[in-house]
Amino acid sequence: MPTNKDSLIRLENVKKYYVLGDGAHYEALTGINLVINQGEFVAIMGPSGSGKSTLMHILGALDTPTSGKYFLHGEDVGSLTDDQLAEIRNREIGFVFQSFNLLPRTTVFKNVERPMLYANIPWPERQKRVANALKLVELEEKADNLSNHISGGQIQRVAIARALVMNPSLILADEPTGNLDTKTSHAIMDFFKKLNNEGKTIIVITHEDDIAHFAKRRIRLVDGKIVRDTNRS
């Protein structure tokens, strides 16, 4: 297993248990060891219940492991406070979800701008960055549209623009094409590929093989364990 210093993400024997209603434990992750380096394009695959969503939450600093360690940029995420985790999510990670990506009835511009408000970035800079990000996803002309007046593919592109606007080291996409038709799905994946070619680290969680094929490295999870990790680069 590679453990070079450049590794963006390092998971050491990460386990996640949930306490169920009757007091029993449900083991979502049963011991994950994983290193992801800067610039990788990774697809995490697996059937539902395999723990891939739990893994995504931990990778995204939305949740912390029950045991084991998660280092992001060498920092032990498990030891951070809620506010520090929020800052990590704000600066280091750009999220693209399957659904409910955008604030309802809010303009595209304001959606993309929002992470920068939490980072207290001043107005002229915010305006510039929103414009650049929207240009990258080819939606400059939709800036003033309301989020409920654009198509599903456009929503995902706005979400990508928002994920990029804080210039994070990691883009984390959870079933980003789950609600899209094949053609639009592939167009979205092409965006990720383009971003990866420009040096962004991208992790996509999916259960679709054709989506996973866009990634260079594919990790398969079953029952909370990595069962296969293939790299075709």
Place this chain on the structure above:
Amino acid sequence: MDYQNLFIQAVQSLRKNILRTSLTMLGIVIGISAVILIVSLGQGAVQFITNELSSFGTNYFQINPGSNQISSIAGGRKTLTLQDAEAIRRNPLLTNVETVIPFASTSVPVSANRIDKSLLAYGMTSDASKMLNVDMIYGQFLTDEDNLTSSKVAVIGADAAKDFFGEDTNPVGQTIRIDNKPFRIIGVAKSGSGFFGGFFNNAVYIPLNVALNQIIGQDAGLQEIDVAVKNTDLMNQTIADTKTLLRQRHHIREGNDDDFIIQSFQDALTTVQTITSLLTLVVAAISGISLVVGGVGVMNIMLVTVTERTREIGLLKSIGAKKKDILSQFLMESVVITLAGGIIGITIGIGGAFLISLVAPIPFVISVPAIIIAVGVAIFVGIAFGIYPARRAANLTPIEALRYE
């Protein structure tokens, strides 16, 4: 996030559901407008009463028969006589006394121009015109000579004159029958006071001696003696001396209660102001309860909003919102609701007070402290009732919020 962005976000968020926002605001609007309206009316009433009473001059004190306020108003006692008034006027020790104005009144049948009415007849001296601030529309007021000679002359109030003789008719010189006795009308008087004018203008005025000797009867006594003093600083001493004098004249022993009441206009004014202010405060406090009800409404809606927007909260947390960001976002929304409700309520309250001032004889008063307090209370209600829903939103964990269906 700075307050400006928070405020803009809150306004935008509230505009998405304008009907719900308006209905939530309604409770606050009603509460604040009721408080503002009542405080404005209360202060207007105090100002009105102050103006009315001040128009008589604060250098007066009044003496009424009876041993307490109620019997003096009811007029049940007949302990005050014209001789008492004369004694006060003539007493060499009461150097501060300027004028003594005794008067008596009774309800009598009055007829003129073939019209019959029942009116109040006041027995007065010439000095009363000064105190009542009367304006003579026609003719002149009662003179000292009318009183000394017991002339059967009458001054009639402006409204009464209109009823008997019609508008713009000069009845001076005509005969009016008061208690079936003919009187010559020598003048028509109008009191400028809106409060007292109401009944003073609808009455007839005759010389006091005529009233006492020929209509009311000597033993009925006076209704009131008003005394004007030269120096108001010595008012209390003069009142005390007058009291001593009257107790001697009425043969009241040490330890027994007075059979008359002395009250300065200033005292009366203070009493009325105190009562009105207290009433205003009580009613305003009761209306304030509706603000609590409005606040509970805000809390209820904010709790619904937080639940409805759980996914949104999850999204915001995933893009970097901290607890305090979510907390201040929802708190700002509830404060914007209550503050906007407060401002609308203040506008309605002031507007209502203005409209009432147009139809009622209450002056239009804007109470600046009440407005400042109302704004403060509105913000306070927003924070007090918004903090719990906002904390619930802030304390949601990101995955809990993202998973919410």
